[in-house]
Amino acid sequence: xxxxxxxxxxxxxxxxxxxxxxxxxxxxxxxxxxxxxxxxxxxxxxxxxxxxxxxxxxxxxxxxxxxxxxxxxxxxxxxxxxxxxxxxxxxxxxxxxxxxxxxxxxxxxxxxxxxxxxxxxxxxxxxxxxxxxxxxxxxxxxxxxxxxxxxxxxxxxxxxxxxxxxxxxxxxxxxxxxxxxxxxxxxxxxxxxxxxxxxxxxxxxxxxxxxxxxxxxxxxxxxxxxxxxxxxxxxxxxxxxxxxxxxxxxxxxxxxxxx
Amino acid sequence: xxxxxxxxxxxxxxxxxxxxxxxxxxxxxxxxxxxxxxxxxxxxxxxxxxxxxxxxxxxxxxxxxxxxxxxxxxxxxxxxxxxxxxxxxxxxxxxxxxxxxxxxxxxxxxxxxxxxxxxxxxxxxxxxxxxxxxxxxxxxxxxxxxxxxxxxxxxxxxxxxxxxxxxxxxxxxxxxxxxxxxxxxxxxxxxxxxxxxxxxxxxxxxxxxxxxxxxxxxxxxxxxxxxxxxxxxxxxxxxxxxxxxxxxxxxxxxxxxxxxxxxxxxxxxxx
Numbered sequence: 018x019x020x021x022x023x024x025x026x027x028x029x030x031x032x033x034x035x036x037x038x039x040x041x042x043x044x045x046x047x048x049x050x051x052x053x054x055x056x057x058x059x060x061x062x063x064x065x066x067x068x069x070x071x072x073x074x075x076x077x078x079x080x081x082x083x084x085x086x087x088x089x090x091x092x093x094x095x096x097x098x099x100x101x102x103x104x105x106x107x108x109x110x111x112x113x114x115x116x117x118x119x120x121x122x123x124x125x126x127x128x129x130x131x132x133x134x135x136x137x138x139x140x141x142x143x144x145x146x147x148x149x150x151x152x153x154x155x156x157x158x159x160x161x162x163x164x165x166x167x168x169x170x171x172x173x174x175x176x177x178x179x180x181x182x183x184x185x186x187x188x189x190x191x192x193x194x195x196x197x198x199x200x201x202x203x204x205x206x207x208x209x210x211x212x213x214x215x216x217x218x219x220x221x222x223x224x225x226x227x228x229x230x231x232x233x234x235x236x237x238x239x240x241x242x243x244x245x246x247x248x249x250x251x252x253x254x255x256x257x258x259x260x261x262x263x264x265x266x267x268x269x270x271x272x273x274x275x276x
Numbered sequence: 277x278x279x280x281x282x283x284x285x286x287x288x289x290x291x292x293x294x295x296x297x298x299x300x301x302x303x304x305x306x307x308x309x310x311x312x313x314x315x316x317x318x319x320x321x322x323x324x325x326x327x328x329x330x331x332x333x334x335x336x337x338x339x340x341x342x343x344x345x346x347x348x349x350x351x352x353x354x355x356x357x358x359x360x361x362x363x364x365x366x367x368x369x370x371x372x373x374x375x376x377x378x379x380x381x382x383x384x385x386x387x388x389x390x391x392x393x394x395x396x397x398x399x400x401x402x403x404x405x406x407x408x409x410x411x412x413x414x415x416x417x418x419x420x421x422x423x424x425x426x427x428x429x430x431x432x433x434x435x436x437x438x439x440x441x442x443x444x445x446x447x448x449x450x451x452x453x454x455x456x457x458x459x460x461x462x463x464x465x466x467x468x469x470x471x472x473x474x475x476x477x478x479x480x481x482x483x484x485x486x487x488x489x490x491x492x493x494x495x496x497x498x499x500x501x502x503x504x505x506x507x508x509x510x511x512x513x514x515x516x517x518x519x520x521x522x523x524x525x526x527x528x529x530x531x532x533x534x535x536x537x538x539x540x541x542x543x544x545x546x547x
Contacts, residue, residue, distance in 0.1 A: 172321070202492060273498045
């Protein structure tokens, strides 16, 4: 198991100058497991807490209650929370929703991707440059782009740089937080193929956070829905889950309707 | 005379070209917007869709060279990179734009009411056309149920969908004849996206407004647009009615786009 979470809860507190602190419960009692080579879709309306759950499962944010084991190592227990380090850091990667906030604007694309390569694999010089070029080609960017700064890329291109950075660490799981949503359809389709290939060849697992049912259904093998603070597993295609049905109704048509 | 009035119902963009120092970003793009009609514009990221929209309002960065012409009836103006207000270019073709990230379109330190007052003032409206009663009316028109409360809120207290509705209300306030929706629903969740698309459809029909719907998602186009332009590397490579292009795409790029789109639906409609 890559991720094993039991009874996770998260409560955000807002301390006030006067009076009692305000508490806002995002979700409670969530059980979740992720095995090698699985791709799980995490679906919900905006504001449901999908990204918060993603950050907690990654071990970068502490749950308020519950236990979390990443690759067999306890990260959060009832007594303490210890953020993962070293090998665990490498094994779990993430592509965040906002690509502009996810990269250091003062580094070039090449330096952004070089960071995990240096930290985890000690690559240097020519080998490093080659691997960077290889990763850029993988995500359909031009190796010559390595010298450019983030300001010169579009949101979709930055998202692909973030994906290349995640892949650089050769992880066993990637959390994709709306990672393909701002890409145009051709690139999106090719990246889905790439991710699917990596899943089959290298047993990579994904948590695919999205509110696009089309993407989730064509990519994931299992579906969980986060709504009103509860996580429920749902059938990919024929589900009676009310939240899924709302999303289903809102789904845009495949072909133009007669006008 | 009939041709003249017909022409007043449409806005033509003729030979729009935008050039950076070393290459063409947009090359000889000609398109026609008609009042009450929704036209779709689709293309990859970085193909010049947004620049095309911005150039109509003169919002293209200074370092780029813009050439081309806008025509509405007998009136013609050359396109350049001088920002212009809604109606100052062509009296019968006021333009307004709504963008992908509505949060960045508002000033976070001012309330919504301030944005209405400022927009009205900039367009030279007198007091009686630029008062809270009028603003409330506009907000109701875009489906906001408690306009009084919304006017008193700050942008960060509102969701993306609400802010996008307010952007549309501002476009209605300046009586725009044409609305450029540049990826206006891309960042919204599907339920809100469907609502905003419904709203755009209603407004186009009710107010006889022409809409240029820019998107990278063919499903958005299929939902709303009656005609479609496909853009690649700064050029329009194919255009026609949406139904025609969905039924028989001629250009290999359009075919690939449509394949990718339909592939997404392989499993999607089983539910």
